[in-house]
Amino acid sequence: MSSKKTYSSTLKIENLYKKFIIDSGNVAVLNDINLEVNKNEFICIIGASGCGKSTLLRIIGGLEKEYDGKVYSKDKLINGPGVDRGIIFQESRLFPWLNIEKNVEFGLQEKLNTNIKKDIVKKHLELVGLGKFAKAYPHQLSGGMQQRASIARALVNNPNILLLDEPFSALDAFTRMSMQQEILKIWEKEKTTVILVTHDIDEAVFLADRVVILSSRPGTIKKIVKIDVPRPRKRSDYDYIKIRNEIYNEFFGEFKENIEYYI
Numbered sequence: 001m002s003s004k005k006t007y008s009s010t011l012k013i014e015n016l017y018k019k020f021i022i023d024s025g026n027v028a029v030l031n032d033i034n035l036e037v038n039k040n041e042f043i044c045i046i047g048a049s050g051c052g053k054s055t056l057l058r059i060i061g062g063l064e065k066e067y068d069g070k071v072y073s074k075d076k077l078i079n080g081p082g083v084d085r086g087i088i089f090q091e092s093r094l095f096p097w098l099n100i101e102k103n104v105e106f107g108l109q110e111k112l113n114t115n116i117k118k119d120i121v122k123k124h125l126e127l128v129g130l131g132k133f134a135k136a137y138p139h140q141l142s143g144g145m146q147q148r149a150s151i152a153r154a155l156v157n158n159p160n161i162l163l164l165d166e167p168f169s170a171l172d173a174f175t176r177m178s179m180q181q182e183i184l185k186i187w188e189k190e191k192t193t194v195i196l197v198t199h200d201i202d203e204a205v206f207l208a209d210r211v212v213i214l215s216s217r218p219g220t221i222k223k224i225v226k227i228d229v230p231r232p233r234k235r236s237d238y239d240y241i242k243i244r245n246e247i248y249n250e251f252f253g254e255f256k257e258n259i260e261y262y263i
């Protein structure tokens with residue numbers, strides 16, 4: 001008998017509803033979210049501020065447990081954080097008192113011997129281009145480098161899914177673009193599934209296989225757009241601009257009466 005387990009999808013979200021209770025009143029945040037993500041897919045979720053993007057990612061990450069509906073990681077119902085999912089936030093959340101090597105090692109959940117641990121940490125620091133900064137402390141690194149270290153820390157357990165919550169939004173435009181290239185390289189090399197939340201339409205079109213557009217609160221899936229533009233993508237290509245404009249229109253359509261916009 002084969003020990004290989006087959007499963008229908010890497011992530012499956014079924015009829016997900018989430019509300020927060022504030023001052024004894026209910027605030028609906030996510031409304032009937034259904035989504036299936038395949039192995040090795042790169043998914044970007046976009047939506048306006050406050051529409052529930054972080055809440056959705058926290059639910060997938062197992063950090064938020066109170067909700068209606070079902071969320072599966074490889075057919076297994078999610079009921080808390082797990083090594084199958086690595087999560088990265090907007091700010092790096094590294095421990096300032098630990099050097100980069102120790103910060104990355106901290107992510108390792110398995111009990112392994114010291115040499116194996118060392119090798120795994122070294123491999124992942126090299127993967128994110130921080131091989132020479134193992135002994136540096138977070139404050140000695142730039143914002144982009146700190147995010148690279150966070151990515152290394154999230155990858156040490158070989159997760160099936162990497163969850164990123166607006167990971168580049170605190171970075172300057174130049175660093176941000178180079179990190180976008182970087183995350184694609186890592187994704188291709190590690191063959192992991194990525195779910196990245198952003199409010200930047202251009203970032204989503206540059207990175208994703210599919211872009212999930214959420215409406216404003218309560219977040220519902222407005223549309224899922226397949227990005228059929230071959231990689232490496234060029235921001236000046238006709239197909240790229242066309243699809244980006246379509247998403248702009250889709251995204252801002254609901255605000256049409258309130259704001260003027262030009263594409």
Ligand SMILES: Nc1ncnc2c1ncn2[C@@H]1O[C@H](COP(=O)(O)OP(=O)(O)O)[C@@H](O)[C@H]1O
Nearest residue numbers: 020022029047048049050051052053054055056
């Ligand atoms: N722990 C919480 N308690 C109460 N309300 C919350 C909590 N977390 C988030 N919210 C509310 O839920 C909504 C969605 O938040 P969030 O998921 O952070 O949105 P986004 O990431 O899209 O900006 C917001 O209105 C926010 O105020």
Ligand SMILES: [Mg+2]
Nearest residue numbers: 053054055165
């Ligand atoms: Mg957020």
